[in-house]
Amino acid sequence: MWGQSCGDLYSLGDLQPDPSSALHTRHGRVRGRGSRGEAREELQGCHHLLLSSTMKDTACPQSLRPSPPRLSQQIGDKVFTTNTVTGGYAEYTVASQDTVFPLLGNLDFAQGASIGIPYFTAYRALIHKAQATPGETVLIHGASGGVGVAACQMARAYGLKVLGTAGSESGMKVVLGNGAHKVFNHRETDYVDKIKEYVGEEGVNVIIEMLANVNLSKDLQLLSQGGRVIIVGSRGPIEINPRDTMKKEASIIGVSLYSSSKVELQQSLAALIAGNESCWLRPVIGPRYQLKDAAQAHRDIIDSQGASGKMVLMMS
Ligand SMILES: NC(=O)c1ccc[n+]([C@@H]2O[C@H](COP(=O)([O-])OP(=O)(O)OC[C@H]3O[C@@H](n4cnc5c(N)ncnc54)[C@H](OP(=O)(O)O)[C@@H]3O)[C@@H](O)[C@H]2O)c1
Missing domain, CATH: 3.40.50.720 (NAD(P)-binding Rossmann-like Domain)
Structure with missing residues (x-):
């Protein structure tokens, strides 16, 4: 599954072996997942950091805090990326290893699609x-x-x-x-x-x-x-x-x-992993569109009547 907003790309899915290409040594091939895959990724909860009346309902016990993600990706891992080489409007994409990161614990794929750019x-x-x-x-x-x-x-x-x-x-x-x-x-x-x-x-x-x-x-x-x-x-x-x-x-x-350097991307990742573990990082998903409706998604983002979170494109 991939999301795109105003030309910004982000994608995620399971890392799959690239059966044909020499790119395999430098790139992970990212495969999309549908809603059944997402269902296994529902938020399980963790310790809350931000205290306000409007945020209480998202708080969750420390005992359910997600375990930190493994930082090197293996085939089959769930990942997201901040950039792609071949574009995000497709079921498969190629991304440089530098820009591929493990999907943070407890997030589903739609939420993962909201991390890479935003x-x-x-x-x-x-x-x-x-x-x-x-x-x-x-x-x-x-x-x-x-x-x-x-x-x-x-x-x-x-x-x-x-x-x-x-x-x-x-x-x-x-x-x-x-x-x-x-x-x-x-x-x-x-x-x-x-x-x-x-x-x-x-x-x-x-x-x-x-x-x-x-x-x-x-x-x-x-x-x-x-x-x-x-x-x-x-x-x-x-x-x-x-x-x-x-x-x-x-x-x-x-x-x-x-323009981010590799070091800066790693710093951001470390902060976001910490944000996921302490539960302030909670992507909010706005409208979801099927890939075939991508043109409509672009029109809607330009003529928006009011955003309410991140727009995402679904692959199925
Ligand atoms: N520089 C970068 O590296 C970078 C990276 C990512 C995104 N971007 C750009 O950053 C912008 C925001 O991205 P996004 O993904 O958050 O887009 P988005 O989800 O479409 O959100 C657009 C935001 O702009 C607000 N907005 C609309 N009219 C406004 C106004 N007059 N004054 C202030 N805000 C207004 C919208 O509010 P309402 O809808 O509630 O009116 C909404 O909160 C886009 O232009 C995107 O291309 C740049």
Whole structure:
């Protein structure tokens, strides 16, 4: 099974021997699994780390904590990948060994499909690029989709004060249920004023931005002294006033998951394994599409009425 969102690829399945190719020494061939396979992978539960009324129902006893995944992959292992060589819209794909990781314990395949891009991107944005520290305030600007939910869970687990935005009631519930202390609706005309009122003069230390072509100028108004805007998503140009960065000595930093070094990917993986073991990593699945409906999935992501987790493509 594979998922794809706005051209971002992630895939997972059982590692199979590649019967024909010399690529076998460098690559695992990843085979898709259907819903019966997923049924054996249901969440069994583990110790909860994040305490809030909206998250209690996902807590689970420490005695059921998943065992750590084995880090070297064998044929038959369940895996996910952050990238593929041959593309993700297929029943089989080829991925470089560097980008193939064991499916974290207790996650099903759909949840696994939500890790490769969203969680690795969230970690790169929040930790590698923003260098966010506990006690800082972060605004996840577009928190209801794949990357946003991952960033909310991660930021809360790392001790930040978490503000999120969404564009629908259901999206706002998802954001609040996944680590945000406070949520705002980015389709309301005065939502930036509401954020300003909420954070006061101090402002926001870090903004993880999913739609910079719409928000970058507003973001600069919201930042604290020394604040950082981390651009994860943008669909076009925008005019900003560079003076808005000067007094605050603010930074605007772009993110590209595909620029991660092998060491950085391993660091992200280690953090995500820990997140799985302590149960803050809980991918939220939004709409599921069959492969034949991939074109519709692309249309829906562009004309979205409101995300509620990660969109995934199913192979069966
Ligand atoms: N730089 C990288 O390495 C990297 C990696 C992964 C993804 N990306 C990009 O990051 C973006 C997010 O990815 P995703 O997988 O999370 O996509 P997604 O699941 O489609 O989510 C999109 C998010 O953007 C929000 N949004 C819509 N209008 C907004 C607005 N005016 N202001 C703020 N947020 C708004 C959506 O909120 P509502 O739907 O609730 O309105 C939703 O939370 C995409 O553009 C993707 O291509 C970049």
